[in-house]
Amino acid sequence: MNALLTSCRLVIATMLICVAGYATVIWGVGHILTPWTAQGSLITASDGTVIGSRLVAQDFTEAKYFWPRPSAVDYDGAGAGGSNKSPASADLTVRAKEIVTKYGATADNPLPAELAAASGAGLDPHISVDAARYQAVRVAKARQLPLPEVQTIIDMHASSPGGFLTLGRLVNVLEINLALDRAKEAP
Amino acid sequence: MPLTAILFVVFIVGTAIALSWPLGRYMRWAMDPAPAGGVAARFTGAFQWTGGRIARVQQDWKRYVVTMLIFNVVMFIVSFSILALQQYLPLNPDGKGAIDGSLVFNTAASFTSNTNLQHYSGEVSLSYFSQLGALMWLQFVSAATGIAALAALARGLAGRESVGNFFVDVQRATFLVLLPAALVVASLMLIGGMPMTFQGAAHVMTLEGAEQVIARGPVAAFLTIKQLGTNGGGFFGPNSTHPLENPNFWTNALSMISIVLIPMACVWMFGRIVGRLRHAAVVFGVMLVLLLAKITGAVYFESAPTAAFADLPITQNVGNLEGKEMRFGATSGPTWAVLTTSTSNGSVGAMHDSLNPLTGVMPMVGMWLNATFGGVGVGMINMFLYIIVAVFIAGMMVGRSPEYLGWRVESREVRLAILALVAHGLFILGGTAIFAATPWGTEALNNTGPHGFSEVLYEFSSASANTDRASRGWATTRSPGNVSTGTIMLLARFIPIILPLAIVGSLMTKRRTAESAGTLGVDDGTFAAMLLLTILIVGALTFFPAGTLGPVAEHFAYAVR
Incomplete structure (x- = not known):
């Protein structure tokens, strides 16, 4: 007691x-x-509306935007999750085939792997610089911008997440898309 | 392994080891202070005041266990009530509704037992009050229960008259060890960019004009104690892969260090209380060898590309990225998978279901052995069981009477140790067998074939090892699964605490002999090898067949294809 x-x-x-x-x-x-x-980390537009979180991927489908990694939960910020599929699963092959078609990847110009692989939470805000450059031609064409200008925007926003402890550099998809929209407004 | 991978692993594990030494020293000071004078003794006075009359007495191991169980029953009832009544309680800005009864049982059992097996998805089902008042609270007090039990075990082995007082110990562990550590680490996590807000979900309008609802909440406070207390069970469903629960490389590194830090420090605390630091160093070394072996294996196997993309025009040189985040780097996922399962933490930094099949063996091995640093407090207690068995076998082999730290180890102690080790295997394999053979399990699978079997095996391994299941694919909202794993978690939590304390209680009734030249040493390389072999043989013999049916079969199935 x-x-x-x-x-x-x-x-x-x-x-x-x-x-x-x-x-x-x-x-x-x-x-x-x-x-x-x-x-x-909410980002607010000039008119005061909240357009997203810097840390949370949002869906981009239009050709003029860079596209993020695929999401097993359709970029649901209120119910995140991964595919939980075995890496040998046939479901993943089916999904990857659709993505390959979407990007028009070929054996000579293979798709960077993260653009075909869903992240753990389905909300990964980053892609590698390679994956961004891969999409630069499409984006430049859709916006009628010179390709070097798009590539400059990628380079300006690229950073290494862990210094010498990680390989490669990443860009935040929402950030470069915002930068693209602003570059258009500027002149 | 590439150089970056090696540097990454050395950075994480090395920092944790370096910090564990001073922390172990501090924990000795906090958990087992000198009887009179000094700051720690004044704290003891305060804790005796909070605890009342019963906190002033010196307990024997039975009283210690009984009071521990009573406190844990109260923990269970309080958290069960909060979860069951969350729709009537405050701090619920997103209006979360009632939770299914069997899920409430499973969740309360899970967090009381320091397992934190997640059959719910935090941001979907739980209010802020449930997350903080029920789950985060249990993350403190259940972890503290483990540290207290280890302190009691060590006092007994040190030859004290009493193992201490549970009510004082649990407060020492909560207020002097976990709380200060959590305050420091949570502040660092905030600086790293983690959210900490009581406002509900953010509703945003994306650049393409779609509406996105972004769940957020008091994450920094919750996440920190989840890692430090080897709790697992994320604020969000997908745990530390969620960008708001783990915003960048540095919060990720800090999380990984936090996962293994206190379990490492517990080994030093044990060594200091029993007065045998060299012995603690040998045990630490054995644990470290096993940990590094598992990390090496996992990182190596995970560098193979995603098998499903084999014939497609997709780059094959970056390893398997399914279920992984870009910002943590390629080595983080498999390293985290090993750290979290070795320490019975269970939070994930990459989706374990999507690891390459052979990588997936490494986390399972961690849960099967359950003593490569292990959960806070209880990892070292599990190792104590292996030590008893190793000492006994070594003694039999050379024909001397087995002794540990001057205590004669006889059949009664060995029987209790084996009983605890066998129980772990029985829960995992028995549970897996029943659920793999009946619709209870097979209807809940997310994958088919050997991978499906792995899911069931993983589920019961994590329940028995008190590791959070953490978004393994196995469907989780079903009553038989909730009730069975919930029951296993409670048994698997308390049996390996009670039986080791019973062993110590039994040792304490004997006369302690002085160690002589004839005694088998426990602080040299021979003992280290003996201990390592015991762990491997007991683990391998018990779990190897099941492992072969799951991940190994899957690996060969698609290697042949």
Whole structure:
């Protein structure tokens, strides 16, 4: 009986300190130090509407935009998930064939692998610089922009995620698409 | 392996080892302070005050276990009630509704037992109050239960009169170890760009004019203790592959280090309490060898390209990217898979179901052995079982009476140790057998053939190893699966805590002998080899046949094709 009572006292103590106290402190630290990312890194357009999160992939299908990696959950930011398919699964072959057709990839010009492979959460905001360059011709044509201009935008936004601990450089798809739209508005 | 991969693994594991040494020292100070004077003793006074009269007595192992179980029952009831009543409780900006009863049982069992097997998807089903008040709270107190149990075990082996007092120990572990660590790491995670908000989901209008709903929440606080307490069970369904739960390379690296840090420090804490640091170093070395072997295997096998793309015009030189994020780098997925299953954490940094078949063996091996650093506190306790068996076999082989740290190991102790080890195998293989042979399991599969069998095997391995299942494909909203894995998690959590403490209780009734030149040493290379062999033989003999039916069969099936 004593032990039960003491257990209840500990429940109250740990709830107050480790849930209420801890969560409030961390919330406060985020509120003061990193107010933008603490809210989910939301990007706001000039007219005040929220157009997305820098960290969350959104669907792009129009030729004038760079396309992100495929998503097993159709870019559902409220119900993320992966395909959970075996890498030998025939379902993945079917999906990859559709994507190959969409991009018009050929044996001489093979598709960068991440454009055919869905990410873990289906919300991966990045593609490799190679995968962006792969799409640059299509994007330039659709926007009637010179190809070097599109490639400059890719290079300006490319970064290495982990320095010498990772291979290759990445671009954020939403960021380069925004940069493209802004480049059009500028002149 | 390419140089980048080696550097990555060395960076993660090396940093964790370097930090585990001072942390182990600190944990000794916090968990087992000198009886009088000093800051730690003043904390003891405070904890005795919170705990009341029962917290002032020195307990024997039975009282310790009973009070631990009572506290855990209360934990279960409180979290069950919060989850079951979430629709009536506050902090629910997205209006999450009621959860199915068997799922509530499974989730409460899962987080009470430090398993955090996720049969729900956080952002879909749970309110912020459920996430914080039920799950995050359990992530503190269930992890603290494991650390407390290890401290008690070590005190017994050190020859103290009492194993301590559970109510004081659990507060020490919560308030002095986990809370400060969580405050530091969570702040770093915030700086890394992780969200921490109580506003509901964001509704955005994408560039192409579609509406996207982006779930968010108090992620930084939740995620940090999930990793530090080897809890697993993400804020979001797909865990640490979700960009809001793991925004970039550095939060990913910090998460991986956090996963293995306290389990590593627990080995040093154990060594310091029993007063045998060299012995702890040998045990640490054995665990490290197994860990690095698994990481090497996983990274190597995962560098093979996605088999499904073999005949298509897709580049084949970057490894298998299905279920992986670009921002973490190619080595992260398989390394994380090994770290998280070795430590019974279970959060994922890549989808385990989409790992190459042979890569998938490595996480399963981690859960089968369950002692390569293992869960906080309980990993070292599991290793203690292997140590007892190894000491006994070594003693029999050279014809000396087996001893561990001066305690005579006799048939009673070995029987208890074997019982605990066999229980683990029985839960995994028995559960897998029943569910692989009946519609309970076969109707829930996400893949067919050997990969389907692997899914069932993985599910029960993780339930028994108290590792979060974490988005393995096996369908998860069904009552038989919820109830059976829920029950296994509770048994598999408490049997390997109670039996080792019983062994120590049994040792403590004997007279401790001084170690002499004739005693088999436990801090040299011979013992390390003996321990390694024991772990491998017990693990391999128990699980090798099942492993062959799943991932190995799948590998050859498509290698031949």
